[in-house]
Amino acid sequence: MTGYLAFSIYSYIASLISWRIEKLYKELDQKEEQKIKIFFLMKHGFRITGTILLIAHLLP
Numbered sequence: 001m002t003g004y005l006a007f008s009i010y011s012y013i014a015s016l017i018s019w020r021i022e023k024l025y026k027e028l029d030q031k032e033e034q035k036i037k038i039f040f041l042m043k044h045g046f047r048i049t050g051t052i053l054l055i056a057h058l059l060p
Helices: 001-029 033-058
Strands: none
Touching: 001 033
16 A cells, blocks of 8 residues: 555656656747647646555555
């Protein structure tokens, strides 16, 4: 059960890192639209995965 919690925390940390990278790409260069979209999808994917793992940890 604690494995779910650990991977949930890792997923949320990865989501934060993806958010920062996405924000940096937006500030530096607007031409990198494809990279911005990739990190946007990664951010939400990691956040959703973290939420699912957190719920799995809380279930009996």
